[in-house]
Amino acid sequence: MRNILGALFILLALIACQTTPTKVTSEQGVQGAPEKLMDGAPVILDVRPPFEFNLSHVPGAINIRWEDFSSQDPNSRGVLQDDLFSVARRLSLIGIDPDSKVVILGKGAQGNGEEGRIAWTLEVLGVKNVHTALHTVARAMNPKGDEPLVKNKPYWKPVIDESLFIDSKNFKAYATQKLPPLKMTGKKKSKTAMDLPVSSLFGMNFNEAKAKVVILDVRSNGEFGINNLTKYKHVKTPVVQIEWKEFFTESNAVSKDLGKKLESKGITPDKIIMVISNHGVRSGAVTFALREMGYRQSVNFAGGYEQWK
Structure with a gap:
């Protein structure tokens, strides 16, 4: 009887040891799961x-x-x-x-x-x-649940953040490091990033700004190999290639681990980073990611290679 009780005690102890790690794993949850993101009825x-x-x-x-x-x-x-x-x-x-x-x-x-x-x-x-x-x-x-009704908001006038994008004229000026002559056709009603003089787009004069500009190509290695801005002789600004996927984690959140790689390629927070892809989608994603990472002078060339051509 004692032998049976002893064996039973050992068996229960082994089962207890096996169940403990499972409990810890379930408490940790899925890496990058957006529990907090879903708070507040977004x-x-x-x-x-x-x-x-x-x-x-x-x-x-x-x-x-x-x-x-x-x-x-x-x-x-x-x-x-x-x-x-x-x-x-x-x-x-x-x-x-x-x-x-x-x-x-x-x-x-x-x-x-x-x-x-x-x-x-x-x-x-x-x-x-x-x-x-x-x-x-x-x-x-949230695998189950009713579809909540969409609640309209009053109409609102957007306050455009002009620092997030750059038009083709200004992109070309900084890529070639040549200031084009400004043709003033009359007084403009408003100023956006598309009609600001090139020299004042980044809040500094052209010569000061162009020394800080780097072009970041976020297409795949294959796309970059077929065609990129380094193949245009008139492009004088440094061009760096990092695929857009590296800026996001497996759970699709913005990655925070690219700092060393960016620095090794000459991209630091003080740089003006002009991001380019084929038509501004992947470059828009990377501009969003860079801003979240603290690279506040990142701009999306939304026209991309499609417009460059």
Whole structure:
């Protein structure tokens, strides 16, 4: 009897030892899971294609595409629409204003940076509490539930953050390090990044600014190898290539671990970083990520190679 009781005691002790690690693992949760991101009833946007969205999505998510806010010109699809007030009105109809918390869901590395592009667009319009996450992780946090009704917000006039983007004229001026002659055709009603004199775009004179500029190409290695700005003899500004995926974690949050790599390539927080991709989507995502990382002089060349050509 004693032997049986002793064996039973040992068996119970072994079972207890085996169950302890399982409990610890469950308390840690999924790495990068957006538990806190979902606090406060944020507006949830899903940037995946409509077919994938309709198959499965987080309850209450709204399906949008980056193209909804961009130019219809086939040569510059990445450039934002001219009437940004109209864009803001449309956002108000889905419950977004400058004070809204917005969580943008997408496919992460399996996509093309659409989440970050939308995040960049919202920040241009003055919406600052913006986050990105992986749609599968977010859906796992709330697999059931009713679709909440969209609550409209009053129309609002966007306060455009002109420091987040650069137009083709200014991009070319800094890429070639040549100041083009300014042709003044009359007094302008308003000044945006698209009509500011090149010399004052970054709050400093042209010669001072051009010494700090670096071009960051965020396309894939293959795309960069086929064609990039270093192949144009008139481009004098340094060009660095880092693929956009490196700026985001597996859970699609902004990565905080690229500082050493960026510094090794000459990219430091004091630099003016002009980010480029094919048509401003991946570069928009990286501009959003860089700003979150503290590189406050990052700008998206939204026209991209599509407009450069």
